[in-house]
Amino acid sequence: MNEPGHGERPGNGTALLEVRDLTVHHGQLRALDRISLRVFPGEVYAIIGANGAGKSTLLRTIAGLHRPTEGTIRYDGKDMTKVRPERRATAGIVMVPEGRRLFGSLTVEENLKVGATYARKGPWTIERVYELFGWMKDRRTQRTAQLSGGEQQSVAIGRALAANPRVLLLDELSLGLAPVIVQRIYAMLPQILATGLTVLLVEQDVSQALQVASHIQCLLEGHTTLEGRPSEVTAEQVEAAYFGLSQAAAEGSEPLWHGSTPSSRAS
Numbered sequence: 652m653n654e655p656g657h658g659e660r661p662g663n664g665t666a667l668l669e670v671r672d673l674t675v676h677h678g679q680l681r682a683l684d685r686i687s688l689r690v691f692p693g694e695v696y697a698i699i700g701a702n703g704a705g706k707s708t709l710l711r712t713i714a715g716l717h718r719p720t721e722g723t724i725r726y727d728g729k730d731m732t733k734v735r736p737e738r739r740a741t742a743g744i745v746m747v748p749e750g751r752r753l754f755g756s757l758t759v760e761e762n763l764k765v766g767a768t769y770a771r772k773g774p775w776t777i778e779r780v781y782e783l784f785g786w787m788k789d790r791r792t793q794r795t796a797q798l799s800g801g802e803q804q805s806v807a808i809g810r811a812l813a814a815n816p817r818v819l820l821l822d823e824l825s826l827g828l829a830p831v832i833v834q835r836i837y838a839m840l841p842q843i844l845a846t847g848l849t850v851l852l853v854e855q856d857v858s859q860a861l862q863v864a865s866h867i868q869c870l871l872e873g874h875t876t877l878e879g880r881p882s883e884v885t886a887e888q889v890e891a892a893y894f895g896l897s898q899a900a901a902e903g904s905e906p907l908w909h910g911s912t913p914s915s916r917a918s
Contacts, residue, residue, distance in 0.1 A: 673722035699866035704870040706853040714746040743817035751807040755796030766810035773815030780809035801832035821852035
């Protein structure tokens with residue numbers, strides 16, 4: 652198991668996204684305390700943890716929506732710590748926010764056009780989004796407020812893809828959705844990754860995160876409690892890191908997923 656945020660993944664070269672010693676406050680509350688991570692090209696890097704762990708704050712800070720108190724954010728070798736959110740998006744850091752945040756009065760296609768407004772050059776077009784989500788083209792004139800939660804999440808992902816990101820930030824994709832819908836959405840990740848994307852995702856559902864992640868990092872109350880490949884950590888270690896338990900207490904608790912180790916669920 653590696654030191655938090657500084658593990659080397661052989662064969663992946665230089666980190667595309669690097670966060671070092673990031674501290675973020677919400678007023679007097681320290682939401683993140685010296686968080687570090689390195690995300691390499693082509694990875695699916697999962698941030699797991701319970702409610703209030705600081706996961707969404709971390710993603711929003713990387714996207715430029717929160718200003719850190721201390722620490723740095725580097726992307727493609729450049730310091731992005733003080734760069735405005737829209738400049739980060741046009742540089743290739745694009746987020747699918749928690750709760751989707753679509754324009755409900757606009758149609759599906761109009762929402763996708765919002766994402767494409769300042770798009771980088773790349774493989775993703777609105778037509779390609781329609782190919783990924785087969786139902787979407789026939790309903791492109793429908794207002795997004797009339798869609799189901801799973802359909803809205805698909806539009807939110809499509810809007811982000813239309814911007815042609817290099818790093819896609821996914822914040823709590825499974826929140827409020829039925830398990831079958833979540834599985835359907837996550838099943839599309841390989842097609843998305845095949846276009847050269849790198850994914851940093853936040854997920855409360857440990858089972859789901861471990862199915863898709865090549866690397867995991869667990870947060871608890873703004874601190875890193877565990878970091879490594881799914882194959883490098885045991886179920887007991889993840890349990891202890893997630894809940895802040897001692898190892899002995901974790902061994903006697905109900906598992907967060909079915910299977911002897913996280914690697915038995917990882918892809």
